[in-house]
Amino acid sequence: MTTILSAANAACSIYGLEITSENQLSALQQLKDAGLEPVTLVNGDPTIAVAMSTKKVNMEPWRYQRLPQDTEQEQQCDDSNSSESFIVSIPPSRSAVLDLVAKIMPSTPIPGITEECFLSETDVHDLVSKYIPDDTVTSDDLSSWMSKDGSWGTTIRKQTNKKRKRGRMLNVVKKVYRDFTWDDLSNIQEYRLLVKSSVGTKYTVGYVRKSNTKEPDTTKKKLVNLQIYKMKTKLLCEDVFVSYNTSANDPISGRDATTPPYTFDDCSGNTQDLINKITKSARPIRLVIIDYAGLSTNPDDIKLFISLNKSIREVVVDIGHKVEVYSRHDLLKNINILNKFRCRKGCVKRSQ
Numbered sequence: 001m002t003t004i005l006s007a008a009n010a011a012c013s014i015y016g017l018e019i020t021s022e023n024q025l026s027a028l029q030q031l032k033d034a035g036l037e038p039v040t041l042v043n044g045d046p047t048i049a050v051a052m053s054t055k056k057v058n059m060e061p062w063r064y065q066r067l068p069q070d071t072e073q074e075q076q077c078d079d080s081n082s083s084e085s086f087i088v089s090i091p092p093s094r095s096a097v098l099d100l101v102a103k104i105m106p107s108t109p110i111p112g113i114t115e116e117c118f119l120s121e122t123d124v125h126d127l128v129s130k131y132i133p134d135d136t137v138t139s140d141d142l143s144s145w146m147s148k149d150g151s152w153g154t155t156i157r158k159q160t161n162k163k164r165k166r167g168r169m170l171n172v173v174k175k176v177y178r179d180f181t182w183d184d185l186s187n188i189q190e191y192r193l194l195v196k197s198s199v200g201t202k203y204t205v206g207y208v209r210k211s212n213t214k215e216p217d218t219t220k221k222k223l224v225n226l227q228i229y230k231m232k233t234k235l236l237c238e239d240v241f242v243s244y245n246t247s248a249n250d251p252i253s254g255r256d257a258t259t260p261p262y263t264f265d266d267c268s269g270n271t272q273d274l275i276n277k278i279t280k281s282a283r284p285i286r287l288v289i290i291d292y293a294g295l296s297t298n299p300d301d302i303k304l305f306i307s308l309n310k311s312i313r314e315v316v317v318d319i320g321h322k323v324e325v326y327s328r329h330d331l332l333k334n335i336n337i338l339n340k341f342r343c344r345k346g347c348v349k350r351s352q
Contacts, residue, residue, distance in 0.1 A: 007067040010038035010049030039064040059232045059266055063199070094145055096321040097137055099185055101128055104178060107151040109171045118158050120167035127172075132182050187322045188234070195236040195286070202313070203283040206231035206240035207274060209294050211247060220244075225265045227290055232266065235288050235318055241274035242267050248297040252305045275309065284313040292317055292341045299338035306331045 005013070011027035012019045031037055036051040041063065049067070057064045104127065106114060119127070124146075125139035137145075146152050146168075155166050195204050208227045210220055224242055231237040242262050243255045256270035268277070278285050289295045295315070296302050306312055306328060315331060317324045330337045 005038075005040065005047060005049055005067055007038050010040075010067050013049055014038055014051050038067055040067065041065065059229075060238070063238075093320050095319060096185060097128070097132065097142070098145055098149055099321065100131055100182065101142075101146065102151065103173070103185075104128060104131070105152065105170045105172050107171070110173075113177055114171040114173050116169060116171055118160065118167055119170050119172070120160075120165040121155070123167065124170070131178075185321055191316070191323050191325075192236055198286075199238075201283060202286050203281050204235075204237050204286040204288060205274070205277065206235060206237035206288045207243070207271075207295065208240060208290070209243045209246060209248070212245040221264065228264060228266055230290065230318075231288060235316070235323075237288050239268035239277065240266065241269050241271065241277070243271045246271075248293045250296075251298075251301050252296055253308070278309045278311050281311050283311075285309075285311045286314050286316060287312050288316040288318065290318045295341065297341055299335075299341050302341055303332060303338060 008024035008028055009019055011031055012023050015023075015027050015030065017023040017027055028038075031051055034051075035053055035055070037054050037057060038049045039052050039057055040046050040049055046065070052064055057066065101124075105124075109116065121139050121143040125137075125142050128142065129136075143155070147154065152168055152170060155168055157164050157166050206228070208224055208231065210224050210227075213220065215223075224244065228240045228242070231240045242264055244259070244262060246255050252271065253275065256272050259270060262270055268274075287295075294317075296305075306315075313328050315326050317326070326337055
């Protein structure tokens with residue numbers, strides 16, 4: 001059991017005040033007026049509080065632990081539950097829904113687990129709807145998404161119960177094995193716990209790339225700032241580097257060689273600064289990107305970049321409802337994984 005300071009008692013300790021109700025309220029107000037709040041360090045002594053700016057705490061939740069607002073008594077909790085709470089909300093995006101469909105209806109049969117059957121478009125929608133939030137997707141949209149994805153083949157017309165229906169022959173996981181839920185799709189919580197537990201031994205760094213699109217410059221810069229914020233708050237990156245107005249096919253090592261310093265919010269530099277940081281880092285690197293095209297769509301260049309930068313131990317790809325993590329070995333030896341970077345089917349809104 002570990003004692004967790006309340007915010008009020010921590011505020012008193014920061015100002016060296018006796019713990020009374022009056023002093024608690026006064027100390028908290030003084031911190032608030034100064035734009036500060038009492039916190040402890042995630043990997044530090046949980047009984048020692050420091051005053052930190054609220055903006056800094058929001059931008060580096062992997063470093064600072066907010067304290068409960070209980071002014072009456074210290075709280076007790078298990079060490080395993082002392083991490084900052086983070087509610088994972090899985091967006092009902094097309095990729096998230098199709099990920100769920102793949103769990104219920106894998107594209108290839110699994111002996112003893114799946115059974116082949118013909119399902120109409122309505123049957124598929126009724127089956128999938130049991131596992132997703134209400135009104136997430138219509139039957140027509142789901143059928144269209146599955147057709148465009150291509151993993152489940154095209155629809156056919158078949159006579160069932162004396163009626164011709166449009167549908168697909170599908171490999172459906174038997175009901176006894178369908179014990180997963182919509183929330184099981186996300187591994188963001190597990191990822192965040194991993195980052196926090198390894199902060200002393202692994203350097204988590206984000207890389208944001210913005211293409212040279214036709215959007216106004218102010219819009220593009222706002223989108224980059226949103227991606228940086230996402231890298232810091234959701235993906236717990238210690239530093240974030242940016243490549244602005246570059247193509248997904250541009251060689252990574254040559255990006256930003258002649259560009260002036262960027263002025264994005266909480267940006268640690270450009271691609272060349274990232275490479276310099278990787279080279280000098282005493283800790284192994286966990287490189288985080290948003291969508292596969294956020295790094296590159298050239299598998300050969302990715303392999304070259306990873307091979308030259310030996311400190312990179314893993315690459316984390318945020319695809320919205322979950323992250324996919326690849327080891328250095330995966331990226332150097334597994335052609336199937338590298339090919340995931342080869343192209344994208346459409347424009348991905350990495351700032352969301």
